[in-house]
Amino acid sequence: MTPALTTSADAAGADARGAAPAVRISHVHKSFGRAGAQTHVLDDITLDVAPGEFVTLLGASGCGKSTLLNLVAGLDRPTRGSIEVPGGRPALMFQEHALFPWLTAGRNIELALKLAGVPRPERRAEAERLLELVRLKGSYGKRVHELSGGMRQRVAMARALAQGSKVLLMDEPFAALDAITRDVLHDEITRIWAERQLSVLFVTHNVREAVRLAQRVVLLSSRPGRVAREWRIDLPQPRRIESAGVADLSIEITEELRGEIRRHGQH
Amino acid sequence: MTPALTTSADAAGADARGAAPAVRISHVHKSFGRAGAQTHVLDDITLDVAPGEFVTLLGASGCGKSTLLNLVAGLDRPTRGSIEVPGGRPALMFQEHALFPWLTAGRNIELALKLAGVPRPERRAEAERLLELVRLKGSYGKRVHELSGGMRQRVAMARALAQGSKVLLMDEPFAALDAITRDVLHDEITRIWAERQLSVLFVTHNVREAVRLAQRVVLLSSRPGRVAREWRIDLPQPRRIESAGVADLSIEITEELRGEIRRHGQH
Amino acid sequence: GYGSKAEGTSSGDANSTAAAGSSAAGGKLSADTVKIGYFANLTHGTALVGLQEGLFQKELDGTRIRTQVFNAGPAEIEALNAGSIDIGWIGPSPAINGYTKSDGKSLKIIGGSASGGVKLVVNPDRISSLDDLRGKKIATPQLGNTQDVALLNYLAGKGYKVDASSGAGDVSVVRTDNKVTPDAYKQGSVDGAWVPEPTASKLVTLGAKVLLDEKDVWPDKKFVITNIIVSQKFLREHSDVVEAVLRGSVDTNAFIKANPDKAKADANEAIRKESGNALEPAVLDPAWADIDFLDDPLAGTLQAEADHAVTAGLLKLPRSSSAGAGANLNGIYDLTLLNKVLAAKGQGPVADAGLGTR
Amino acid sequence: MASTDTTPFLDKREAAADTADVGAGLDALDSVSAQRSSLGEVLRQKALPPLIGVLVVIALWQGAYSLHLTSSYKLPSPADVWHSAQDLWYQGTLFSIIWTSVWRGLSGFLLAVVIGTPIGLVVARVRPVRTAIGPVLQGLQSLPSVAWVPAAVIWLGINDSMMYAVILLGAVPSIANGLVAGIDQVPPLFLRAGRTIGATGLAGARHVLIPAALPGYLAGLKQGWAFSWRSLMAAELVASSPDLGLGLGRYLENQREFSDMSGVLLGIVLILFVGIAIELLVFTPVERRVLRNRGLLAAVK
Amino acid sequence: MASTDTTPFLDKREAAADTADVGAGLDALDSVSAQRSSLGEVLRQKALPPLIGVLVVIALWQGAYSLHLTSSYKLPSPADVWHSAQDLWYQGTLFSIIWTSVWRGLSGFLLAVVIGTPIGLVVARVRPVRTAIGPVLQGLQSLPSVAWVPAAVIWLGINDSMMYAVILLGAVPSIANGLVAGIDQVPPLFLRAGRTIGATGLAGARHVLIPAALPGYLAGLKQGWAFSWRSLMAAELVASSPDLGLGLGRYLENQREFSDMSGVLLGIVLILFVGIAIELLVFTPVERRVLRNRGLLAAVK
Ligand SMILES: Nc1ncnc2c1ncn2[C@@H]1O[C@H](COP(=O)(O)OP(=O)(O)OP(=O)(O)O)[C@@H](O)[C@H]1O
Ligand SMILES: Nc1ncnc2c1ncn2[C@@H]1O[C@H](COP(=O)(O)OP(=O)(O)OP(=O)(O)O)[C@@H](O)[C@H]1O
Ligand SMILES: [Mg+2]
Numbered sequence A, B: 001m002t003p004a005l006t007t008s009a010d011a012a013g014a015d016a017r018g019a020a021p022a023v024r025i026s027h028v029h030k031s032f033g034r035a036g037a038q039t040h041v042l043d044d045i046t047l048d049v050a051p052g053e054f055v056t057l058l059g060a061s062g063c064g065k066s067t068l069l070n071l072v073a074g075l076d077r078p079t080r081g082s083i084e085v086p087g088g089r090p091a092l093m094f095q096e097h098a099l100f101p102w103l104t105a106g107r108n109i110e111l112a113l114k115l116a117g118v119p120r121p122e123r124r125a126e127a128e129r130l131l132e133l134v135r136l137k138g139s140y141g142k143r144v145h146e147l148s149g150g151m152r153q154r155v156a157m158a159r160a161l162a163q164g165s166k167v168l169l170m171d172e173p174f175a176a177l178d179a180i181t182r183d184v185l186h187d188e189i190t191r192i193w194a195e196r197q198l199s200v201l202f203v204t205h206n207v208r209e210a211v212r213l214a215q216r217v218v219l220l221s222s223r224p225g226r227v228a229r230e231w232r233i234d235l236p237q238p239r240r241i242e243s244a245g246v247a248d249l250s251i252e253i254t255e256e257l258r259g260e261i262r263r264h265g266q267h
Numbered sequence C: 001g002y003g004s005k006a007e008g009t010s011s012g013d014a015n016s017t018a019a020a021g022s023s024a025a026g027g028k029l030s031a032d033t034v035k036i037g038y039f040a041n042l043t044h045g046t047a048l049v050g051l052q053e054g055l056f057q058k059e060l061d062g063t064r065i066r067t068q069v070f071n072a073g074p075a076e077i078e079a080l081n082a083g084s085i086d087i088g089w090i091g092p093s094p095a096i097n098g099y100t101k102s103d104g105k106s107l108k109i110i111g112g113s114a115s116g117g118v119k120l121v122v123n124p125d126r127i128s129s130l131d132d133l134r135g136k137k138i139a140t141p142q143l144g145n146t147q148d149v150a151l152l153n154y155l156a157g158k159g160y161k162v163d164a165s166s167g168a169g170d171v172s173v174v175r176t177d178n179k180v181t182p183d184a185y186k187q188g189s190v191d192g193a194w195v196p197e198p199t200a201s202k203l204v205t206l207g208a209k210v211l212l213d214e215k216d217v218w219p220d221k222k223f224v225i226t227n228i229i230v231s232q233k234f235l236r237e238h239s240d241v242v243e244a245v246l247r248g249s250v251d252t253n254a255f256i257k258a259n260p261d262k263a264k265a266d267a268n269e270a271i272r273k274e275s276g277n278a279l280e281p282a283v284l285d286p287a288w289a290d291i292d293f294l295d296d297p298l299a300g301t302l303q304a305e306a307d308h309a310v311t312a313g314l315l316k317l318p319r320s321s322s323a324g325a326g327a328n329l330n331g332i333y334d335l336t337l338l339n340k341v342l343a344a345k346g347q348g349p350v351a352d353a354g355l356g357t358r
Numbered sequence D, E: 001m002a003s004t005d006t007t008p009f010l011d012k013r014e015a016a017a018d019t020a021d022v023g024a025g026l027d028a029l030d031s032v033s034a035q036r037s038s039l040g041e042v043l044r045q046k047a048l049p050p051l052i053g054v055l056v057v058i059a060l061w062q063g064a065y066s067l068h069l070t071s072s073y074k075l076p077s078p079a080d081v082w083h084s085a086q087d088l089w090y091q092g093t094l095f096s097i098i099w100t101s102v103w104r105g106l107s108g109f110l111l112a113v114v115i116g117t118p119i120g121l122v123v124a125r126v127r128p129v130r131t132a133i134g135p136v137l138q139g140l141q142s143l144p145s146v147a148w149v150p151a152a153v154i155w156l157g158i159n160d161s162m163m164y165a166v167i168l169l170g171a172v173p174s175i176a177n178g179l180v181a182g183i184d185q186v187p188p189l190f191l192r193a194g195r196t197i198g199a200t201g202l203a204g205a206r207h208v209l210i211p212a213a214l215p216g217y218l219a220g221l222k223q224g225w226a227f228s229w230r231s232l233m234a235a236e237l238v239a240s241s242p243d244l245g246l247g248l249g250r251y252l253e254n255q256r257e258f259s260d261m262s263g264v265l266l267g268i269v270l271i272l273f274v275g276i277a278i279e280l281l282v283f284t285p286v287e288r289r290v291l292r293n294r295g296l297l298a299a300v301k
């Protein structure tokens, strides 16, 4: 165990000891639709993210992960329960890239920088730096429709990072990336997380990715979404996605996920 | 080796022996942008898909996979070279779901059925069947914005299947799915492919998925995209994504991909 | 080249401004400017000729004239109510409406300007005599305007039944804008028209025939077609200016009588300046000849017209004065200034038919 | 920190960031994701605001009148206008006046839709046609209807076909332009998706192009209705004939001719009333359905 | 099978599937993804079609005239109209007539944009305001400008402010409605993305809402311009005064009064010409830029 890991593992238990968590989700329910035909999507979710903690969310397709992230970002209100983000507006990277098509890749990032209060002269350089970080050096002037799917995801990630927020919510950020690019970005995100002491809530379908990155993996069940199980990952960072430790835990979690899905029936 | 595999392996070599391939891509070049500032995306791609063959395309993010699929689907014209699809309009499943937001999930599928000439009375039942196939029984009446990311992908897949085309082009169809759902759909797509004798050109970033599904894996290099290497997969179907055979070949291919990316430099 | 046929000193307003500048040294009346409204139309000949000849400016001395040209009575009344004009030449119908609808507060008729100039012209192929009107379509300029009321009254006198508000009946009364009437006539949508000049003469050039001159249905062959009105506020505050304008008007009418051809040319020139086109002689000559320019407002005919309108149900009495029968136009005239001017010229006074200032 | 959601935190920061009140107001309303509500609630939310709007206008008007801001013949009181309306009511002409115009306007509008839609489709999708007649369409749109009236009368006479010609010349370009604008905004992804599933040619127009362009097309239709209605008013001003009946535009002009300001105001109010009624009865429901079905209504809430 | 692309295959099937020729035409044009082209090419593609359009219209017109389809006072020849234009040219009033109207129209339009934009923003985003005045805006839009003229004249007199009042009453609702329609079509994802990066309140309007709604807003602006121009023409009809100058609407009306058909046609042609010139010089380039930047132009090609 590295010292860093110990610290954040402590932080993860912070709420029990009274320190303020970075994100506090308590007894959150969420349903959609009108009174008669409601879909209950989230059911009594209670989950804290400690300051500086990296939490990954796993769950079957349609179990409510994106919904939960939207709630935390304040884009929607829980039907019941409360969500607190004391550190201010979290940065959210959407599952769909959500880049503004009327701006170039670089300008999308600069807009986030501007709204985060970065003074004008620094913005351009900072945007270029962020683009290089996501391996898109030279794509500053490209329009959104000129980018490939994976490139859009990476620009969106750069934009999320540009906000300089302490809390980072990411919804399947690496789904459209090839293995190699993804590995590189895993390293980058781990580095940035440690450097900036970010609190991260990260949704993915890739169980190995979840284990590779997280200090804690949370598995949601489906219909309605509940916290099914949590794992604290004590493997030392930097980890490798192919390493045996990651693989073993991944198999365990996948089994659990399979069990969850089986339990909740098909549709 | 199963008999089916042998057949399609034969078919894969069909062009050499004069039989018509399902898709013939010969010496295709594609560049974007105006005369001065062109980006060369594809460079002299030659690739055939034999009737009944399942080919997966791998390559770094932004290497031109989606561009190639668009060309085959006839949505864009190659700058040079020719593409032939003698069997008629291929079904294309886009990287972005591309469902029509003014129709429900079920109606999206029914529209494809209608345009494929399925008579009205059968459409509804057929649409329900396809939805069940992608594990979305009961989502017939949902609007696109009411579906989760993974659900949209699955509806889009159902829509592509509804076209009843002999040639199926799929662009990262399972990127937003959890491991378990994806495994189920792997089985389904393999079954349908065998049943309907489809010719499939399938883009993915998941190397294991590529090996799990394909008879042939094609690796594209980046900038410009060229066919870097091909693998014929002779493992018997049905395969399991966790199986050792798949894992071994995946590691080999990943290494090659890594090499490709290294060779072509960063941006 | 561009502008090679532009006029030397350009338009009349520039003229009048220049004139005002040069005579600014002279004695001034109580107002710096007087805003005069009229139509670029032959029935407003007094205003056209008087302005063209500078006869108003002469009387007004240092007071500047600003002109405003309208093409419809209601707009002119609205402008008068808004204070955009002070004095205007206008037909009897809008004057009556403006007066009654404001409960007698907005305007006064201070003089007459023209009589006559209205004819019933018809398509000779379809109507050959006054007895052929049944079932035909006759155009008038506007529901409830002077010509419309006159036609309805005439038809009623001949025993035809026509519903005044819709125009349906033994004779169809089609209300069309004067500008469109020739088009409608050419197209065959109307068989005749009871219209003022120059539309009547215009229709004649298109092959129509004059069936009746409205003069013939009036005693003395006279009826008012144009009045001079003033906003009551302006009349109160600047009666000297109003008087000067009236002097100009009387002079102009005298000038027209003395030099009919010069006056006709002046009027046509004024129309050309205002709208860019002059009337062709075929329209101008008969039209001009049919209009009498006189100072007498022919108050009796105004009352008669109003009564016809009330009979036809096209004029309602203002709510406040709906006491008696007949149109109550009491106080619409204020002819004191006109009579003063006429007296100064040694002419007899004109009558207000009992409709003078109370 | 016992808030039930995150908004308070956000709001504080936002308010600090840009102090404009309007902004804050806009924003506060952004974040409300209203729940579906009961009938009483719906009535209160939908019927009350317009009613209040109307009452406020009438109150201001009455106030201006009572304070004698100007003479009563320039600004009659609401009661005067009401009396004018009563007169029409007792004469039994109120509905026939409204109906004459509404019927003509609506049928002209529908005709314009039938003609304008294919024109819009072709202009939007066929490049040479677009360069050739796109600007002409826009030019036609900015040509006042009255300009057509003499030509229409000469060619068609004073009758209903003249009125329809003027309506069509006003509304068709507007509807076509609206459709063009709507189509221009369709994400190409939908068109490509349509083509791959075989929606090409007319099937493509029907199943993909028009539904995808629907929100913009609807906006065009609304403007087209406005143009139809306005053109009709212009046409009615020019001529009235027993065959044509008395419409609203004619009524307004007659009142104007009589310098009857309360009649003029009644005419304005009636025309406004018809415009608003058509909006509320025809366009608003269609629009809400279209937007809700596409999940775009969130933006309005 | 030596084709350079897949289109021939597809076309055959499509043609079989729906036999409509228009459809096939639409479709064939769908699939052409034109390459950027040289200046000569551009001129040929952009300048030629409108020119041909104009020439065809003139040829038809001359043909109708020469065949004596109708009497020449109903339909003057193009040459007659040309002579009228020459008259204006030699009198040196041509440009001043056009300029008087264009200047007034443009400045009124800009004012309308400045006023209409915030109204549109608020109506689109604030629910109660929308229910309260949304329908009123639409109603106002369908109120013919001429209806305002009496009121505007009485309140403001005959001067430029009356003209501007009439223009604003015509154009502001149209622009506001265009913006509302544009905003309604903005995918909520963009708004949410904007909010998460901190673009809320006015910053949100400026950086997200307006740019996202731009294509629809532009369509609204085009319609707003049409309304401005038409309202101006209506206002010019009412009265002329040396202070107001002679504008196109007035010119047209004067020609009408004289039943001078070639003058009327010249007026129509000039008004059309201005409409088209504004479209080509102002809106088309802006629109193309906006669409191209968003990758929407593919739809047009
Ligand atoms: N606006 C909405 N209206 C109705 N139902 C909705 C809405 N948004 C989401 N849902 C439903 O909520 C459930 C959860 O959706 P969500 O997008 O949160 O899933 P997810 O866990 O992110 O799935 P995925 O991994 O596929 O992205 C789904 O069943 C979806 O149908
Ligand atoms: N319309 C366009 N204009 C300019 N460049 C384009 C356009 N479309 C694609 N490109 C460029 O072509 C390259 C290949 O894009 P493509 O979408 O085919 O990649 P991809 O292999 O599908 O990547 P990913 O796996 O990230 O989806 C990218 O560099 C992209 O920037
Ligand atoms: Mg999701």
Ligand SMILES: [Mg+2]
Pocket: A148, A149, A150, B065, B066, B067, B095, B171
């Ligand atoms: Mg791609």
